[in-house]
Amino acid sequence: MWSLAIHTLIADRGKLLTALVGVVFSIVLVNVQGGLFIGLIRKAGLLVDQGQADVWVGHRQMHNVDFPRDIPRRWVHRIRTIPGVHRAEPYLVGFADMTLPSGGFEGVVVVGVDRASLLGNAWNLVEGRPDAILQPDGIILDECENQKLENPKIGELREVGGRRARVVAKSQGIMGFLVAPYIFTTYDRAADYLAKTPDMCSYFLVQLEPGARADEVCQAIRRVLPEVDAFPRDEYSRISIDFWMTRTGLGISFGAATLLGLLVGMIMVAQTLYALVLDRLGEFGTLKAIGATERQVYSVLLIQAFLMAVVGAIIGLVLVSGIQFFYSTPRAPIVVPWWLSLGSCVLVLVICLVSSWLPYHRIRKLDPMMVLQS
């Protein structure tokens, strides 16, 4: 039946192409739309994912890395005494304004890191060195924010929170979920920019001893400091992402668009399969007249649906790779994890197989007598 299914499918190239466009459209839409969504939403946990800390400690009920509440810096000493903790350093995150050469202001997220360990500092530097923030007034900006910050140069002076700041290094690709650019500097200078007293901080970044379990250390921290929450890196990243997912309806809107794409693709595939069958009713009638069973006839349709799904999925994934290669940027990253690609292929395969039911229903009603009524 494979030969019969393949040859009859290929024979009508126009309809085959239409069906393939439907499948490719679904695969591309799900992967690119999903990839954009994942790329965007992952930015919400960017600082956590890249912050080099195994455990994040912050105020109770902390729910987003960019919106922390102050906690006393002195608590860091109690955390350092907990078994399994290799290092714990204060970390400051807050909002300030940066002056622009044109006379305007741009809101920025100031990140203050411990000057000794530089734990949680900027990464992926393209100009300057990480420890350049130790220089007087040193800050690190991201070159992807050049346009927003009016093209700051290395050595250029700005004001952040009314205080002097000098650009000493630049990173690439540190763009958060918020529109405000990140700037990295030392803890004390960040407190200055944010007009905070240095005895308060936003988080403690904890690195664990080898072999220590993050969840056990988190429990120990909560026991010692009931006023804080402590989460392993992955969990706090997910919490930060969930904040935007649940409070903004972002997931619903992206999900709805993706489902719509799937629906359109499914309709195209079903319609094309149906049109293929309608066009070949006589041939299916002939098969039934010369002794094909219902199962054999349906297997022809299933094989054709399967082939369209597989070929369309392969073409679609190649296109997705191309789109990802050419169009993924730090501002709009397209992150396509393997499970998204696999899931979309399985989904499209299921849709194609289900879509073959509609034309099969038409063929079931087909009377083989039709071939004798010409």
Place this chain on the structure above:
Amino acid sequence: MIADPHNDALPTKDAAAQEPMAGDLAVWAQDIHKTYRTSSVSTPVLGGVDLAIPAGQCAFLAGPSGSGKTTLLSILGCILSADSGTIRVLGHDLMRLDEDGRIAMRRNHIGFVFQRFHLIRGLTVLDNVCVPLTLRGVPMPQAQERARRLIEAVGLAEKVHAHPRSLSAGQCQRVAIARALVGEPKIILADEPTASLDAANGQEVMALFRKLTAEEGKTAVVVTHDQRIFPFADRVFHLENGHVVQTGQPNALVHV
């Protein structure tokens, strides 16, 4: 000989359906009635047809349009069911076969030749001829070997890989004949096999059809309007208004 992977016994409503048939008749039918019914209209088509065709003979069903020829052929071919009567084809009581039995009967014991050929457009000549064997689950190399021999026999050896759209009507009907014979059925049913062909092609195709069925000892039942091909028949059944009004050798019929 192509091995039939399916059991020769057909699914039936009861065991009596496969009693051996008396004598040497391939087709024996008695008092067949058939009425087409819609919600509001009943149209009687066959009103008590009797038929007996000895094995190995070529019988023609002739008569005007609406006389019931094609309906009778469809009943003999297990495509339609009769309302009442007795029909035995190759020893199988068709009235007692269930749907699966009728499908198996068509697949394993009957070859069909249609007026409009009904070849599958996407398949080559070779693949088209292989279809009945494919449906039986015969392995492709074995099916192709048998199909090639038949394609040669119908004179289309050079067209093995051609598609039906590149063939003439006469060539298409030759392919259809090869397809009907490839599964080595014991009976061939042909519905107006020359109606889509010109006179010369019709004669050629019928000559070929007759030669191949005779060589392989097949029983053939042919529905036709075309009196020019009557000489190819061993016996002609002339139908009018759902009844067989004359039976005999072609040259002995009065009205035909």
